Structure formats: structure tokens, C-alpha cells
Amino acid sequence: MAAIELRGVTKRYERRGILHTDSVTALQNVDLTVEDGDVFGFLGPNGAGKSTAIDIMLDYVAPTSGSVRVLGHDVDSDSVSVKERTGVLPDGYGPVSERTGREHLEFAIDAKDADDDPDELLARVDMLGPDGYPVDQYSKGMAQRLMLAMALVGEPDLLVLDEPSTGLDPNGARTMRRIVREENDRGATVFFSSHILEQVEAVCDRVAILDAGRLVTVDSIDRLRDTVGGSARVRLELSTVPDGVIERLEGIEGVSSVDVDATTVDVACENRAKAPAIATCYDSDATVTDVSTTEPSLDELFATVTEGTA
């Protein structure tokens, strides 16, 4: 079963200005399937439509056209079943009240009729201690950790994390990544929207890239790298540089240049050419004493995929 299915989803908002009203198309005919058990990254520049898509999945906003199924339920007619089995970390909403973090969490546990141990959840997000303070005294990062603990209540089948790293320091971001992995190991599907490409790369199996309301690609990060190409590099230390090996490297499809400095060979290439380049050196008369590789960054890949589509 697919955890999330969007079919032909379009969303137009009316924008009321002082002098006139126009409309903006936040999503344009989006088809998206997130398989059960995926850790799925949802990427896109500002204004691409990510929050709108999430709001539609959770029935906070109705699409102008199209249909949405989440965890097998039609979101329009059965949003209660979806909400019962989904944990949400929303973007930009922190808890604002004089109640303590623990009280918020206990409320979330009661509301979901769950039997979670608040101490256990607070410990998972490193919030045991500050949980006794009123949340209006929390820093952004503390509020974000508390919201994450609340999203975990009731062992949801689907976790929707909208920009989960907002306000988190590196330790908090590490905690969040660990929790995403733990939840996925437990069997939950995780839908993870972010601008922070390294976060997505560290935890996601597949990514969708949304740009100006259109889905421009859905793939694994590795396959995206292969498709987009980009600037991978392979550096090989050889015992000696045998005759003909440079020409053989230059002849591999996807290799753009080969530089030699004494016995160090630097190959600039597309991602797909890395393995053949390494194999060519191993198959030569030289002994390969060291190999290091770098991949095109997700930043580079993101820029390539969204270029010209905005």
C-alpha cells in the first residue's frame, strides 16, 4: 500500500491585494506516490508549494482539484482516520502558552488516547529537565524538540516533518536524524520537507523536487546524481603510472579530464564513470595504493534540476 498518493492535485489561492485580487497556483497537477516504509524527502525552493502539499495531505487545506489518499484513506472523506495514525511536526508553529512542555505532551497523549510514557518521549528528544518550564519561555530549538516529541505520540504510521531542523543546533539536528531512523526501523513512513539538503541526504531513501508548484523529479538521491551527472572526482595513488593508462581513462564515457602529478591520478568525471575509472587502474600493471572519491553535492544537483523551471 502507498502511504501517500496525490493524483492530479492543483491548488490555486486567491491573493487579495489593496488594489486588486489575483490568484496564485501553488500546486499544478501534482502526482506523487510515497511508498509505505519510505523515508521520503520533499525538496523545493521558497514558495515551491511544499507546505501547501503537506496541508492538503493533512486536510488542513482543500485542493482546487485532484484527489489525495493517505495511509489508504481518502483525505477528503476520512481525515479523522488519517490524523489518528499520523504524527505531524508543522513548520513555523511553536507551542505558545503558559503551560509546561510536559503538560503539552500529556495533552497530546490523552488526545490520541495513547499510552506513551512522557519521560521516555522527553528523553528521546533530550528535553527532560526543561519540560517543567512554561513553553512561552522556550527557545526555538526547545519548542521544536517538544513539537517533535508530540509528533511521536502514539507510534504513528506516518510522520510528516515540515522543515524539522528549523531552530535546531547541530546536536538537535543529530537527534532529529536519529529519531527519523528509529521511527523508520519501527516501520513508520517518514515524509520530510526541508531546504537543508544535507539533512535530506543523510536520512532519505527517495526525494521529490518541487519547483514553482510542479513536481520536477522523484528519484533516489544516487539515481538523481547519476542522471544529472555533475562533478564527481576520483583520486588514485598508484605505484607507477603505466603507459597507456591515462589514454584508457580519458576514453571512458563520462570522464571530462585526467590530471597526473607524479603517481597521483585525478579523474574529473560524471558519477557513472567513477567505477570504470577505478577498475581501469586496478586492471593496469600498477598497484593502487589509495583511492578517494567525491560526489556531486546535493546542492549542485538541486540547482541543476530546478534551473530554468522557476
Ligand SMILES: Nc1ncnc2c1ncn2[C@@H]1O[C@H](COP(=O)(O)OP(=O)(O)OP(=O)(O)O)[C@@H](O)[C@H]1O
Ligand atoms: N493562504 C495562502 N493564500 C495565498 N497564497 C498562498 C497561501 N499559502 C501559500 N500561498 C502561495 O502559494 C505558493 C506556495 O507557497 P508554500 O507556502 O506552499 O511554499 P513552500 O514551498 O512551503 O515555501 P517555503 O519553503 O518558503 O515555506 C506561494 O506563492 C505562496 O505565496
